[in-house]
Amino acid sequence: xxxxxxxxxxxxxxxxxxxxxxxxxxxxxxxxxxxxxxxxxxxxxxxxxxxxxxxxxxxxxxxxxxxxxxxxxxxxxxxxxxxxxxxxxxxxxxxxxxxxxxxxxxxxxxxxxxxxxxxxxxxx
Amino acid sequence: xxxxxxxxxxxxxxxxxxxxxxxxxxxxxxxxxxxxxxxxxxxxxxxxxxxxxxxxxxxxxxxxxxxxxxxxxxxxxxxxxxxxxxxxxxxxxxxxxxxxxxxxxxxxxxxxxxxxxxxxxxxxxxxxxxxxxxxxxxxxxxxxxxxxxxxxxxxxxxxxxxxxxxxxxxxxxxxxxxxxxxxxxxxxxxxxxxxxxxxxxxxxxxxxxxxxxxxxxxxxxxxxxxxxxxxxxxxxxxxxxxxxxxxxxxxxxxxxxxxxxxxxxxxxxxxxxxxxxxxxxxxxxxxxxxxxxxxxxxxxxxxxxxxxxxxxxxxxxxxxxxxxxxxxxxxxxxxxxxxxxxxxxxxxxxxxxxxxxxxxxxxxxxxxxxxxxxxxxxxxxxx
Numbered sequence: 488x489x490x491x492x493x494x495x496x497x498x499x500x501x502x503x504x505x506x507x508x509x510x511x512x513x514x515x516x517x518x519x520x521x522x523x524x525x526x527x528x529x530x531x532x533x534x535x536x537x538x539x540x541x542x543x544x545x546x547x548x549x550x551x552x553x554x555x556x557x558x559x560x561x562x563x564x565x566x567x568x569x570x571x572x573x574x575x576x577x578x579x580x581x582x583x584x585x586x587x588x589x590x591x592x593x594x595x596x597x598x599x600x601x602x603x604x605x606x607x608x609x610x611x
Numbered sequence: 612x613x614x615x616x617x618x619x620x621x622x623x624x625x626x627x628x629x630x631x632x633x634x635x636x637x638x639x640x641x642x643x644x645x646x647x648x649x650x651x652x653x654x655x656x657x658x659x660x661x662x663x664x665x666x667x668x669x670x671x672x673x674x675x676x677x678x679x680x681x682x683x684x685x686x687x688x689x690x691x692x693x694x695x696x697x698x699x700x701x702x703x704x705x706x707x708x709x710x711x712x713x714x715x716x717x718x719x720x721x722x723x724x725x726x727x728x729x730x731x732x733x734x735x736x737x738x739x740x741x742x743x744x745x746x747x748x749x750x751x752x753x754x755x756x757x758x759x760x761x762x763x764x765x766x767x768x769x770x771x772x773x774x775x776x777x778x779x780x781x782x783x784x785x786x787x788x789x790x791x792x793x794x795x796x797x798x799x800x801x802x803x804x805x806x807x808x809x810x811x812x813x814x815x816x817x818x819x820x821x822x823x824x825x826x827x828x829x830x831x832x833x834x835x836x837x838x839x840x841x842x843x844x845x846x847x848x849x850x851x852x853x854x855x856x857x858x859x860x861x862x863x864x865x866x867x868x869x870x871x872x873x874x875x876x877x878x879x880x881x882x883x884x885x886x887x888x889x890x891x892x893x894x895x896x897x898x899x900x901x902x903x904x905x906x907x908x909x910x911x912x913x914x915x916x917x918x919x920x921x922x923x924x925x926x927x928x929x930x931x932x933x934x935x936x937x938x939x940x941x942x943x944x945x946x947x948x949x950x951x952x953x954x955x956x957x958x959x960x961x962x963x964x965x966x967x968x969x970x971x972x973x974x975x976x977x978x979x980x981x982x983x984x985x986x987x988x989x990x991x992x993x994x
Binding site for chain 1: 824
């Protein structure tokens with residue numbers, strides 16, 4: 488009987504303590520996220536006012552170079568071009584001339600994507 | 612001359628393990644060989660099952676005195692190799708060090724992105740406490756029942772940590788049961804998950820998780836350590852080391868230490884832990900009706916943990932208006948990352964375009980924290 492009452496105690500206390508501590512943790516994580524976002528928001532505003540000129544410059548360049556709205560941004564094109572050049576060990580503008588980028592339908596098997604996402608998440 | 616030679620050979624044979632060995636020891640050697648087979652051929656948690664199985668083999672070699680209990684006898688005597696390795700288990704050193712490595716390998720991003728998944732990690736600890744109750748009914752002492760119940764946490768180092776404190780004589784069977792069931796997660800969980808959910812629930816596609824900043828990831832281990840250790844000081848060794856390992860990883864300033872924790876250190880400790888835990892399974896303690904009870908109760912613990920997680924997942928599904936797929940609840944039993952993979956697999960059977968893996972990783976890593984807290988509770992009440 489003594490053991491039985493101890494068991495009931497352990498079950499109730501155990502589950503309550505596990506839940507309460509994890510619920511507390513949940514709220515703390517949410518709170519920390521909100522505080523961080525608030526801090527980020529206020530520092531972001533400060534940065535925006537000081538960086539107005541450079542933002543306008545970049546958007547201006549985009550308008551000149553992008554003839555089609557579906558095209559990726561110039562920065563993205565530059566990054567992809569550089570990556571292709573680097574992976575092929577080619578000099579810029581020598582062997583390959585990139586004329587356009589087009590998004591193609593997804594052909595990678597889903598398990599590969601899941602594995603890749605997991606790998607990337609693991610490296611982040 | 613010839614007679615003397617014969618006598619010498621007969622004496623040699625009579626003093627050999629073949630003649631002087633007990634049938635129980637040979638049965639244990641056969642069990643060790645079966646476990647080695649499961650680890651090598653079936654690949655059931657081989658990283659730990661293989662050293663554990665070989666530890667069982669060494670401990671049961673007749674007159675080799677290689678068990679974890681064969682310590683120094685008499686003045687100036689020295690103990691055996693495994694006796695000294697076992698002190699790391701007995702003193703509670705190895706499991707927290709394993710947690711250090713696990714922390715360094717774990718990405719808590721999915722959990723931080725969806726903190727509600729912590730609740731699923733809590734619900735999945737139901738198996739621990741229900742099995743504790745069942746074990747008490749089967750006349751196990753409260754300490755033994757606590758050690759058996761912790762198998763439901765599906766976390767090997769936690770099970771070893773609790774058992775070494777509450778019921779060290781059951782270390783062998785509990786470690787073997789815990790690691791065997793962890794390896795059997797893909798077989799044990801899917802029928803329970805399918806039985807408790809409708810096809811419509813299994814098809815639910817969850818929203819993509821938000822990106823988590825580095826600052827959040829750095830703050831997380833500090834917050835968890837403070838909160839859990841202040842709340843349940845007995846959980847501090849496990850949670851503290853888990854979070855220290857994670858801070859190594861997320862801070863990005865101690866890459867060498869982080870790599871050591873997740874590779875060399877954890878591998879060395881795994882060898883020491885596996886062999887010395889296996890070597891506690893001597894025939895006289897292992898071959899008893901209690902072992903059978905532990906194996907059965909371990910399965911019950913595991914199953915109820917899955918049930919708790921899935922049922923809470925259903926509750927969250929209902930409460931959020933169908934935004935949570937209840938299948939991720941089963942990942943609340945630790946068994947990282949196997950349980951999350953099972954959620955992904957069962958979810959994809961119902962809806963091939965569904966990707967639950969990252970969503971299930973949240974409850975999965977929450978289960979590690981949850982089982983460490985449950986261990987702390989058991990130690991503080993029963994220790």
